[in-house]
Structures are given as C-alpha cells and as structure tokens.
Amino acid sequence: MAATPSATLPSTFLPCPGFRESCRTLNWRTHKKQLVRKAGAVKVRAKFELEPPPYPMNALEPHMSRTTFEYHWGKHHRAYVDNLNKQIVGTELDDLTLEDIILVTYNRGDLLPPFNNAAQAWNHQFFWESMKPGGGGKPSGELLELINRDFGSFEAFVKEFKTAAATQFGSGWAWLAYKANRLDVGNASNPHPSDEDKKLVIVKTANAVNPLVWDYSPLLTIDVWEHAYHLDFRSRRAEYISIFMEKLVSWEAVSSRLEAAKAQAAEREKEEERKRREEEEEYQAGDEVREMYVESTDSEAE
Amino acid sequence: MSWCCCNSVCTSSSRQLLATSDLSSIPSRVSNVGLKQKRSLCGVPKVFAYYGLKTPPYKLDALEPYMSQKMLEVHWGEHHCGYVEALNKQLEKNDMLYGCTMDELIKVTYNNGNPLPEFGVAAQVWNHDFFWESMKPGGGDMPKLGLLQLIEKDFGSFTNFKEKFIEAALTLFGSGWIWLVLNREEKRLAIIKTSNAVNPLVWNDIPLIGLDLWEHAYYLDYKNDKANYVNVFMNHLVSWDVALGRMARAQAFVNLGEPKIPVA
Numbered sequence: 150m151a152a153t154p155s156a157t158l159p160s161t162f163l164p165c166p167g168f169r170e171s172c173r174t175l176n177w178r179t180h181k182k183q184l185v186r187k188a189g190a191v192k193v194r195a196k197f198e199l200e201p202p203p204y205p206m207n208a209l210e211p212h213m214s215r216t217t218f219e220y221h222w223g224k225h226h227r228a229y230v231d232n233l234n235k236q237i238v239g240t241e242l243d244d245l246t247l248e249d250i251i252l253v254t255y256n257r258g259d260l261l262p263p264f265n266n267a268a269q270a271w272n273h274q275f276f277w278e279s280m281k282p283g284g285g286g287k288p289s290g291e292l293l294e295l296i297n298r299d300f301g302s303f304e305a306f307v308k309e310f311k312t313a314a315a316t317q318f319g320s321g322w323a324w325l326a327y328k329a330n331r332l333d334v335g336n337a338s339n340p341h342p343s344d345e346d347k348k349l350v351i352v353k354t355a356n357a358v359n360p361l362v363w364d365y366s367p368l369l370t371i372d373v374w375e376h377a378y379h380l381d382f383r384s385r386r387a388e389y390i391s392i393f394m395e396k397l398v399s400w401e402a403v404s405s406r407l408e409a410a411k412a413q414a415a416e417r418e419k420e421e422e423r424k425r426r427e428e429e430e431e432y433q434a435g436d437e438v439r440e441m442y443v444e445s446t447d448s449e450a451e
Numbered sequence: 452m453s454w455c456c457c458n459s460v461c462t463s464s465s466r467q468l469l470a471t472s473d474l475s476s477i478p479s480r481v482s483n484v485g486l487k488q489k490r491s492l493c494g495v496p497k498v499f500a501y502y503g504l505k506t507p508p509y510k511l512d513a514l515e516p517y518m519s520q521k522m523l524e525v526h527w528g529e530h531h532c533g534y535v536e537a538l539n540k541q542l543e544k545n546d547m548l549y550g551c552t553m554d555e556l557i558k559v560t561y562n563n564g565n566p567l568p569e570f571g572v573a574a575q576v577w578n579h580d581f582f583w584e585s586m587k588p589g590g591g592d593m594p595k596l597g598l599l600q601l602i603e604k605d606f607g608s609f610t611n612f613k614e615k616f617i618e619a620a621l622t623l624f625g626s627g628w629i630w631l632v633l634n635r636e637e638k639r640l641a642i643i644k645t646s647n648a649v650n651p652l653v654w655n656d657i658p659l660i661g662l663d664l665w666e667h668a669y670y671l672d673y674k675n676d677k678a679n680y681v682n683v684f685m686n687h688l689v690s691w692d693v694a695l696g697r698m699a700r701a702q703a704f705v706n707l708g709e710p711k712i713p714v715a
Binding site for chain 2: 318319
C-alpha cells in the first residue's frame with residue numbers, strides 16, 4: 150500500500166482545504182500501481198503501468214488500424230508512462246494517484262514538468278476505453294435523455310462534438326463532460342462560469358489538458374493529435390472524427406461514466422450539507438457558552 | 452515592414468487570381484499551377500482566390516531518402532494546400548483583410564496576441580512556404596561566411612548551436628515550429644520555439660531557418676521518432692545557402708556591426 154500522501158505533500162501544492170477529501174471520493178478507475186521493492190533497499194518505489202486497451206489491437210479494423218495502435222499505444226502512450234515514472238520517482242508525487250498528480254501539476258495553468266506526461270497517460274487510457282469494436286450507434290437511457298435536454302437532439306450533439314474536434318487547432322482533445330460544480334474551482338479557471346449546474350458540456354483542450362483540471366467529469370474523448378489519425382487518414386481529420394462517432398464510440402462506457410459522475414456529485418453534495426450542518430451546530434454551541442458568561446457577570450455586578 | 456517579400460513575387464495572370472482590374476497591385480505568390488492544385492481547386496465552385504499554393508523549389512522526390520516523395524505529397528499537397536484553400540475561404544467572408552501581403556496579414560490577424568480566426572491558416576501558409584525554402588536536396592553540412600561567423604559569435608560554435616537547436620526541437624510539446632531568428636532589437640541570433648502556427652514575424656524578428664514539428668511533418672517517414680527527423684533535417688536537409696541569403700537581406704534592416712571606415 151502506498152504511504153498516506155497528504156502528510157508528505159507541502160501545503161503550497163494543495164489548492165484548497167477540501168481538496169484531499171474530494172479526491173478520495175473520486176470514483177475514477179484509479180490506475181493501479183505496482184510496488185517495487187529492491188532487495189536491501191529501504192525506499193519503496195511506486196510505478197505506473199501501461200495497461201493494454203480493453204480489446205486486441207486489430208479489433209477496431211478497418212476504422213482504426215492495428216498499425217496505428219502499435220504506434221499510438223505501443224510507442225506514444227508507453228513513452229508518456231515511462232517518462233512520467235522517471236519524472237516522479239523520489240518526489241512527493243510518487244505516492245499519488247494519476248488523477249491527483251494531474252490536478253497538482255496543473256498548478257492553475259502554470260504547468261509543472263510532470264503534467265504533460267501524466268495527463269497524456271490518463272487521456273490515452275480514457276480514450277482506449279471510450280471505444281469498442283462494433284461501437285457507434287446511439288446512446289440510450291439516461292444518457293440520451295441528458296443529451297436531448299442539453300443539446301436539443303442527439304444529431305445536434307454529434308454536430309457540436311464533431312465541430313469541436315475539427316476546430317481544435319494543433320494538438321489536443323475534444324470531450325463530452327458532466328459538469329456539476331457550482332462555484333469557481335480553486336485549482337483552475339472555469340471556462341463556463343455562467344452555465345447552470347449539472348449539465349453535459351462539450352469542451353476542447355489543447356495538448357495534454359483535460360477537463361479534470363476544471364473539476365468536470367469527462368465522459369467521452371477523441372484524440373485529435375495528428376499521431377492519432379495520420380497513418381489511417383492522413384490529413385482528413387473530419388473523416389476520422391466521423392468514423393469515430395459512427396463506428397467506434399462505446400456508449401456503454403460513456404453511460405457508466407455518467408452514472409459514476411452523478412453518484413460522485415450526489416456524494417459531494419451530501420458531504421457539503423453535512424459540513425454546513427456541523428458548522429451551524431458549532432456556532433450555536435458557541436452562543437450558549439457566551440450567554441452563560443453574560444449571566445454570571447450580571448449576577449456578580451449585583 | 453515586410454522585409455521578407457519572397458523572391459518569386461510574380462504577377463502572372465494565373466486563373467487563380469480575382470478577375471478585377473486591381474490585380475496588378477496585389478503581390479501574388481502564385482507560381483506554376485501544378486497538377487495537384489488543379490485537381491484540388493477543381494472542386495471549388497467560385498473563382499475567388501486571394502493566395503495561391505506555391506510549389507517547393509525542388510521536385511517532390513528530390514529530398515529522398517530523408518524526406519520521401521509520399522511525405523511531401525501529403526504534407527504539401529494535402530496539408531499546405533488545405534491551409535491555402537481554408538485561408539481563401541475565410542478571406543471571402545472578410546473584406547477588411549483583402550489586399551494584404553502575407554506578412555501584413557499575419558501581423559494583423561495575430562492581433563497582438565489575441566489572434567483572429569484567420570491567423571492560424573494564414574500563418575501556416577507562410578510557415579510552410581518558408582519551410583520548403585529552408586531545405587534543399589543535398590542540404591545540411593555547415594553554414595559559411597557571415598552566417599557562420601554570426602553563429603559562432605552568438606552561440607560559441609556551430610556544434611553548440613546545433614545541440615541547442617535539436618534540444619529545443621525535442622522539448623517542444625504539441626504542435627509547433629523551431630526557428631533560428633535574428634532578433635532585431637538585440638541584434639543577435641536566437642533559437643525560438645513556437646506553438647501551433649505562431650512565427651517570429653509577429654514579434655518583428657527575422658527568421659532564417661524554420662523546422663516544422665507538427666506531427667504531420669514527419670509521421671509518415673519517422674513515425675514517433677522525432678529525434679531522428681530533427682537530426683536528419685540538420686545533417687541532410689537544411690539549406691544554409693538560403694539562410695545566408697536571408698541574413699544578407701536582413702542586414703538591410705538590422706545593423707549587425709560597425710562599418711569599416713578606412714582611416715586615411
């Protein structure tokens with residue numbers, strides 16, 4: 150088991166007091182670490198592992214070729230994981246989960262060096278899991294309801310998502326995310342400050358950034374770095390995006406992420422409610438004490 | 452001040468230019484319409500065009516084996532051509548940007564760091580023109596004469612410059628470019644990394660060499676091996692002759708040293 154992280158982390162890294170608690174309730178698939186003990190060494194080093202996609206590398210043919218996977222997963226994703234491990238070994242980040250490392254190293258936009266590798270490692274794992282063989286089609290159930298509510302129709306959502314992915318200039322990602330936060334987030338500036346709570350939103354991000362840094366819950370992503378589609382589609386990004394939407398998206402994965410996001414949002418609300426009640430009770434208790442003192446001084450004066 | 456009017460400015464009456472009487476006042480960068488262009492432009496219904504796709508100053512297979520013909524066909528024929536077409540489409544909607552030289556267009560659309568939508572494609576058109584001209588078959592080796600002296604003065608040695616250039620290229624994250632520029636204010640050479648489409652013209656510096664580090668520039672030939680691509684560029688592709696010419700032109704605008712006045 151990894152050592153408790155909060156004790157070792159300097160306070161300058163922590164964006165706000167409630168941060169640690171909310172991280173524990175994060176229901177993400179936290180990336181497992183492998184503890185490596187060298188014989189005779191006192192230090193325990195934790196390493197992130199490169200996990201394979203949840204399907205064989207040729208499973209998404211002909212829409213995403215095996216060759217693309219061999220490079221995209223086998224070289225790019227692997228390099229991000231390996232370089233991240235090299236960067237965090239022996240530092241305070243060594244004991245954290247991948248999501249925590251991302252949040253800490255985002256540093257309100259003033260990126261610390263491990264951010265790019267950490268975020269890209271997370272993004273790519275999320276991306277593989279956003280696809281499946283025989284994917285595409287339409288979502289159903291609550292996800293479809295929310296899509297219809299927040300975008301008008303499924304077709305309108307697809308159009309907006311495709312536009313976001315196609316207009317992300319340079320390298321980056323396009324996301325469908327669940328936004329449940331109310332106030333400005335301590336860790337970063339919120340790009341949709343005037344939206345209502347608890348909406349589905351589409352955001353695009355540059356390079357390695359992902360919506361975790363804005364306290365959103367990502368549900369779906371598409372990689373629009375050129376390495377993701379150049380071997381199969383050359384310059385035709387729009388075609389890649391269309392194929393992704395029609396043939397690759399795993400709506401089951403998106404639905405289960407939505408459930409997790411809603412559960413997390415509900416839990417957080419309960420937590421905040423509980424804290425507020427506690428604070429009120431403390432304040433009331435304080436009032437009683439003060440009243441007692443007032444009475445005693447009156448009786449002394451008499 | 453657009454010092455970098457390209458040396459192949461021509462006002463040939465290509466069918467790509469607007470059919471108005473003001474044509475001759477627009478510096479056109481159109482050169483021979485290649486087969487590729489005809490095919491891609493055939494799909495465009497209107498004959499409105501402001502800028503044309505310039506061909507590289509060598510055949511598409513001339514840089515083999517360091518940059519394959521296939522790579523150039525895709526990079527120039529699809530990406531660069533796509534930028535030109537996208538730029539023309541965007542300019543159709545916006546009369547105010549009509550009639551600029553490419554350099555002016557870039558500076559105006561950069562908008563002091565708050566770029567307008569046209570900036571990305573405009574700058575990418577310029578950047579790619581600059582990139583093709585920064586390479587030549589049988590390139591690499593070392594710079595000569597004044598440029599070598601300047602590099603040695605500002606970097607210590609050519610080897611040191613090369614190391615710094617390669618290091619900058621490898622530490623650039625995401626899409627972007629690496630430039631060797633002449634900094635106008637400090638009157639010295641510098642290596643600059645830029646993201647996406649940004650280029651040194653926006654800071655009024657004078658680029659001498661540009662290296663495309665968008666993944667589309669090397670993926671077909673080198674896949675994820677960026678280090679190999681950058682080393683091959685420095686050793687076998689970069690055209691120091693062109694860089695020397697650019698430096699010579701730059702000296703018309705930047706005073707690089709005291710003139711030698713003979714003493715009687």
